[in-house]
Amino acid sequence: MKRLGVLTSGGDAPGMNAAIRAVVRKCIYHDVEIYGIKNGYQGLIEGNIEKMDVGSVGDIIQRGGTMLYSARCEEFKTEAGQLKGIEQLKKFGIEGLIVIGGDGSFQGAQKLTEKGYPCIGVPGTIDNDIPGTDFTIGFDTALNTIIEAIDKIRDTATSHERTYIIEVMGRNAGDLALWAGLADGAESILIPEKQDDFNEVITRLKRGHERGKKHSIIILAEGVGSGFEYGDRIHEATNLETRVTVLGHIQRGGSPTANDRVLASRLGAKAVDLLLEGKAGRMVGIQKNKLVDHDIIEMLALSHSIDEDMYQLSKELSI
Numbered sequence: 392m393k394r395l396g397v398l399t400s401g402g403d404a405p406g407m408n409a410a411i412r413a414v415v416r417k418c419i420y421h422d423v424e425i426y427g428i429k430n431g432y433q434g435l436i437e438g439n440i441e442k443m444d445v446g447s448v449g450d451i452i453q454r455g456g457t458m459l460y461s462a463r464c465e466e467f468k469t470e471a472g473q474l475k476g477i478e479q480l481k482k483f484g485i486e487g488l489i490v491i492g493g494d495g496s497f498q499g500a501q502k503l504t505e506k507g508y509p510c511i512g513v514p515g516t517i518d519n520d521i522p523g524t525d526f527t528i529g530f531d532t533a534l535n536t537i538i539e540a541i542d543k544i545r546d547t548a549t550s551h552e553r554t555y556i557i558e559v560m561g562r563n564a565g566d567l568a569l570w571a572g573l574a575d576g577a578e579s580i581l582i583p584e585k586q587d588d589f590n591e592v593i594t595r596l597k598r599g600h601e602r603g604k605k606h607s608i609i610i611l612a613e614g615v616g617s618g619f620e621y622g623d624r625i626h627e628a629t630n631l632e633t634r635v636t637v638l639g640h641i642q643r644g645g646s647p648t649a650n651d652r653v654l655a656s657r658l659g660a661k662a663v664d665l666l667l668e669g670k671a672g673r674m675v676g677i678q679k680n681k682l683v684d685h686d687i688i689e690m691l692a693l694s695h696s697i698d699e700d701m702y703q704l705s706k707e708l709s710i
């Protein structure tokens with residue numbers, strides 16, 4: 392292959408820029424031309440495509456967001472949309488495509504591969520909800536953003552003896568909530584993968600209050616439901632002063648952590664290697680700190696799961 396393309400799609404994640412940089416530089420290192428497609432699959436359909444060089448990706452490794460922009464594109468879910476995309480790729484002479492995004496974006500990459508157009512998926516999402524990789528690009532940064540926010544909220548919670556419900560992102564996955572809860576010593580962690588026992592949450596709160604605890608922090612993953620509704624339920628059951636914070640989009644932004652930059656660099660470069668080896672329809676990932684690749688269809692058929700040991704530990708430590 393002598394000419395490849397790269398795009399970012401779906402929700403943005405810190406570290407996507409580092410992945411784009413790795414793809415571009417790795418291509419140039421191997422004497423392969425590389426084209427950037429702006430606005431995800433929307434830009435692909437529209438032919439919003441530009442050649443990139445070493446300088447195009449200078450000074451971006453430390454930036455959040457994505458310099459190629461991202462978009463959601465309903466049209467690409469249709470066969471007609473996918474064929475339009477392939478037409479554009481052919482027009483530009485692009486022989487293989489690297490898609491940085493979440494599982495929705497991987498579905499698009501798979502559709503192109505099935506139509507004879509080689510694609511590789513690079514997992515970029517703060518949610519850490521893609522099977523086949525221990526971590527996705529952006530998860531570590533989002534986690535650290537959450538921890539910083541909770542540490543601040545904790546100061547206020549202590550000063551006012553309040554119970555705080557903190558709603559974090561993650562779509563249908565509980566990883567951000569679980570890791571944040573462990574990292575911040577939360578009283579309870581509510582995640583969609585586990586049925587929460589409301590009575591147990593109340594018991595923990597009351598027990599803490601009775602032994603003179605100045606504050607309580609409950610972390611709720613957005614996939615469980617509304618933090619505000621949960622806060623009302625807690626208040627009604629305990630009469631404790633309760634406050635709710637929905638962290639929202641601050642979790643998606645910011646300069647990527649060192650871990651995310653390194654992960655993104657390794658995964659982006661690996662995706663180029665796979666295409667140059669003639670592979671297609673694969674996703675790259677990291678498992679036990681080793682780079683791996685898997686068939687996209689096989690991975691999308693699996694459902695995401697949380698680390699049971701970590702969940703159990705979170706319970707044991709928040710007695």
Ligand code: ADP
Binds near residue numbers: 432467468492
């Ligand atoms: P993420 O990649 O973060 O999971 P989305 O689920 O919104 O985000 O998917 C991003 C884009 O990927 C969609 O807007 C669409 O263009 C494309 N996409 C999603 N699902 C499919 C599908 N089944 N077939 C083709 N393209 C898809």
